[in-house]
Amino acid sequence: MEHEVTGLLQRWSDGDKEALDRLVPLVYDELRRAARRYMRDENNNHTLQTTALVNEVYLRLVDQKQTRWQNRAHFFGIAAGMMRRILVDHARRRKYQKRGGDAAFVQLSLREAEAFAREEDLDLLKLDEALTELAKLDPRRSRVVELRFFAGLDMKETAEALHVSIATVLRDWNMAKAWLYRYMKDER
Amino acid sequence: MNGIRWQQLSLIFHDALRRDGRARGRFVRAACGADESLRRQVESLLGSYEQAAGVFDEPAFERAARELAQEESAALIGHTIGQYRIRRLLGAGGMGEVYLADDGRLNRQVAVKLLPLHFAADIEQVRRFQLEARAASALNHPNILTIHETGEHENRHYIVMEYVAGATLREMMASTADALSLADVLDACVQVCDALSAAHEAGIVHRDIKPENIMLRPDGYVKVLDFGLAKLAVTTNALTEANDEDKTRNVETAAGVLLGTIRYMSPEQVRGLTVDERADVWSLGVVLYEMIENRAPFVGATTADTIVSILEREPAPFTMKIPSSLQKCALKALDKNRNGRFQTTREFADELKRIKRELGSADAFAPRRSFKANLSDTDQFAREQTAAPGELKTAMLANASTHKTKNALQFKSWSAQYWKRLVFGAVCAATLVFAFVKVNDVSKPETPRPTASASSLSPDSAQASARLYRNMNSAERLAFVSEQALRVSQALGDGATTLPGSAAQVVKQHVDAYDRRRDDASPEAFKETLNEIYKRAALYAPLLSFHFKRQNVPALVGIYIPMIESEYHDCLTSPHGAQGKFQFMEQTARNYGVRPEDRCNVDVIAPVAARYIKDRAGEFGTDAASMTLVIASFNRGNRLVKDDLQKLNRFLVADSSNAKPDFWFLLAHADELDDQFRVENRHYVPRFFAAAIIGENPQAFGLPTRPLSSLDAGNEAR
Structure with a gap:
């Protein structure tokens, strides 16, 4: 597994598009496993260490000795994209359910209800749309949001992943936040 | 731009x-x-x-993690683990997730707990846990949750347990505005003591007594869970030892696991010293204090603060008005020095009982009454019980509707809250009763009843007795079952329909299963042997007989529905000793005016069960087919029963070849019904037939008494 993922990352950063297709399900499975483990171990009172999970997945999947630092950036890029997809799909399902699409709507546990309530603060579907628009104007800024917001990377990690300075990430982040917020508000 | x-x-x-x-x-x-x-x-x-500002600062990541984890849980629903089909998540916590599942092999509901992965790491530890969990379960104590099985599924260990329709003490305390009544508190603690005493005497210390591990059933019964599990949990050394894979996360998690439990840990546990039964005394003391005060005695902002509090501080003085004897009792359990505590949970229980008596509530320990029995209601109940038999029944019937409104007002909030929870969530096994009745042929209610023995389904039972079922070969068994099943159909109101071979096969399987329980209960199956079931049924026959007869409902229904529901333990040790029962959905029970504390009261349930069956039969007819469907839908609650039967009726109209449906009609169309109905009822009717066949042919099964329906109920009604 380690070698497989490491090799795929390598091939992908060397420009092999197929490698990505094979990488995605591997990373997704491991993310899912890690999330499960995390949710089970967590004892209700803890907030998630934002990068811990992706980091854990990365350490688990990638052979550290065999890999170049860029691989890590690529890996986080993939993870961020996946997280975005997971969340957006989730939001879409919820919306569907709220419209009464699923009559047998199960009761939410307290925790689910909390997550659900917070979700109401930020319309993820709208954010997804805004982010797609932003990517047309400014792909890097869109990427910064993806890494920061969806994969939980900090400034330094994001800078590493995008191979830019921390100051640039900070500027991109500020601008992107303002732009996204305005977009989402105006669209409402 | x-x-x-x-x-x-x-x-x-x-x-x-x-x-x-x-x-x-x-x-x-x-x-x-x-x-x-x-x-x-x-x-x-x-x-x-x-x-x-702030909108994007909390990464969506956490939400994604939860989402992934939930997908995983959801993914289990509908799948099987071993013989268990997972139905829904009952709860989740540090010790894993618990699911409600159907036991396909034994046709019962169970709770399946999947342990967290990291618990599987140490095989020796897991083995010790399994031994201990089984040992506690094997004590067969009514206050200890039964473990059916332990196993492994995709690297995760699971425990299959008795399913208890109830709430944990934690949920109970969290959902109630008012404090529990003192009688409730004392009663619950005494029951926990009873469970612990049995375990301690077998050399098992629980080590993790806390409100999460104590379940309360609607009837006031307490079940202690998770014996042995504490051995698997992260222990104090987890504070200093982290898994090398991801240190930060695990240290946090370990501390978190401790946080949940540490409040209930005795000083010696916190210190990592060896632990004996007096540690359980302490933990129960903490629970007792918390139940009274609605706050834990030892808390701190951090784990370390909590530990210091446990080791150094005295609990804050009681603010609730409680007798000084109870204060002293709780504080004695919380003596930092274990030599100063109650030395056994029996001592603890004795003291609690003494206090209870001192409180002057004589009825409080009438054991299996609901916690919430209101005194005036209880008095009335007592009066009714002493009334003449005939009067009593009439009184209960007449009172049924007034009880309904009265209850709503008189239950204290705890009970009301609890009741409400059940509406939202669990199926409540509402009631029970046992009894016997003569065959009462509804299709010809005006026909004078034949003599008692002739009313047996098996007039040639003497002949049948010459041949024990266990000595028959398979073909003979099948022939016997076919013939007897037809008689059952007729007793339910049918003409002579021919039973398809496949139908007889299914019934035969159930008869075989019952026969295997003849004299020796399989440890993993129901606890009762066939003999015990039969004896128990005979005890309560007269009462059920009386009420079913009054309502012109086939007495077989009254006899054998409760018999096949014997794996529901709700009223296991009710004063009436009834194990089988009529199980009503909670809403249904309420509609019929059954008070929660009367769920195990045979006097209340018997007439209600008869009325319920009669009402359904009134809607769908009294022929055998309708009656069979009513039986099939019995534990669905009256609204769902209607839905189910209407659905089935539509199939009936659509399929004219089924002009005269029998219960095979149900099986044939089962796939078109909803999951729950299908799972619950695929075997329900066949099992009913099996029970009736055995009950009506006792000699063939080596049972000592007469056919159940031949017992003369007429003048035995209590």
């Missing part, structure tokens, strides 16, 4: 952000010059920036 414009916009935006207040405004105006549209763009972005 083109690239250059965007660049311009961002440069001015970033520079502006470095300035505050008026300087910012001046800068933007200067930088944009005459370009009005650019200025507006910058200003609106700056405005959004201020408003967006």
Whole structure:
């Protein structure tokens, strides 16, 4: 597994598009496993260490000795994209359910209800749309949001992943936040 | 917006952000010059920036993690683990997730707990846990949750347990505005003591007594869970030892696991010293204190503070008005020095009982009454019980509807809350009773009843007794079952329909299963042997007989529905000793005026069960087919029963070849019914037939008494 993922990352950063297709399900499975483990171990009172999970997945999947630092950036890029997809799909399902699409709507546990309530603060579907628009104007800024917001990377990690300075990430982040917020508000 | 414009916009935006207040405004105006549209763009972005503060600061990541984990849980629903089909998540916590599942092999509901992965790491530890969990379960104590099985599924260990329709003490305390009544508190603690005493005497210390591990059933019964599990849990050394894989996360988690439990840990546990039964005395003391005060005695902002509090501090004085004897009792259990505590949970229980008596509530320990029995209700109940038999029944019937309203007002909030929980969630096994009745042929209610023995389904039972079922070969068994099943159909109101071979096969399987329980209960199956079931049934026959007869409902229904529901333990040790029962959905029970504390009261349930069956039969007819469907739908609750039967009726209309449906009609169409109905009822009717066949042919099964329906109920009604 380690070698497989490491090799795929390598091939992908060397420009092999197929490698990505094979990488995605591997990373997704491991993310899912890690999330499960995390949710089970967590004892209700803890907030998630934002990068811990992706980091854990990365350490688990990638052979550290065999890999170049860029691989890590690529890996986080993939993870961020996946997280975005997971969340957006989730939001879409919820919306569907709220419209009464699923009559047998199960009761939410307290925790689910909390997550659900917070979700109401930020319309993820709208954010997804805004982010797609932003990517047309400014792909890097869109990427910064993806890494920061969806994969939980900090400034330094994001800078590493995008191979830019921390100051640039900070500027991109500020601008992107303002732009996204305005977009989402105006669209409402 | 083109690239250059965007660049311009961002440069001015970033520079502006470095300035505050008026300087910012001046800068933007200067930088944009005459370009009005650019200025507006910058200003609106700056405005959004201020408003967006904090919006994106909490990464969506946590939500994604939860989502992934939930998908995983959801993915289990409908799948099987071993012989268990997972139905829904009952709860989740540090010790894993618990699911409600159907036991396909034994046709019962169970709770399946999947342990967290890391618990599987140490095989020796897991083995010790399994031994201990089984040992506790094997004590067969009514207050200890039964473990059916332990196993492994995709690297995760699971425990299959008795399913208890109830709530944990934690949920109970959290959901109630008022404190529990003192009688409730004492009663619950005494029951926990009873469970622990049995375990301690077998050399098992629980080690993790806390409100999460104590379940309360609607009838006031307490079940202690998770014996042995504490051995698997992270122990104090987890504070210093982290898994090398991801240190940060695990240290946090370990501390978290401790946090949940540490409040209930005795000083010796916190110190990591060896632990004996007196540690359980302490933990129960903490629970007792918390139940009284609605707050834990030892708490701190951090784990370390809590530990210090446990080791050093005395609990805050009681603020609730409780007898000084109870204060002393709780504090004695919380003596830092274990030699100063109650030395056994029996001593503890004795003291609690003494206090209870001192409180002057004589009825409080009438054991299996609900916690919430209101005194005036209880008095009335007592009066009714002493009334003459005939009067009593009439009184209960007449009172049924008034009870309904009365209850709503009189239950204390705890009970009301609890009741409400059940509406939302669990199926409540509402009631029980046992009894016997003569065959009462509804299709010809006016026909005078034949003599008692002739009313047996098996007039040639003497002949049948010559041949024991166990000595028959398979073909003979099948022939016997076919013939007897037809008789059952007839007793339910049918003409002579021929039973398809496949139907007889299914019934035969159930008869075989019952026969295997003849004299020796399989440890994993129901606890009762066939003999015990039969004896028990005979005890309560007269009462059920009386009421079913009154309602002109086939007495077989009254006899054998409760018999096949014997794996529901709700009223296991009710004063009436009834194990089988009529199980009502909670809402249904309420509609019929059954008070929660009467769920195990045979006197109340018997007439209600008869009325319920009669009402359903009134809607769908009294022929055997309808009656069979009523039986099939019995534990569905009356609204669902209607839905189910209407659905089945539609199939009936659509399929004219089934003009005269029998219970095979149900099986044939089972796939078109909803999951729950299908799972619950695929075997329900066949099992009913099996029970009736055995009950009506006792000699063939080596049972000592007469056919159940031949017992004369007429003048035995209590």
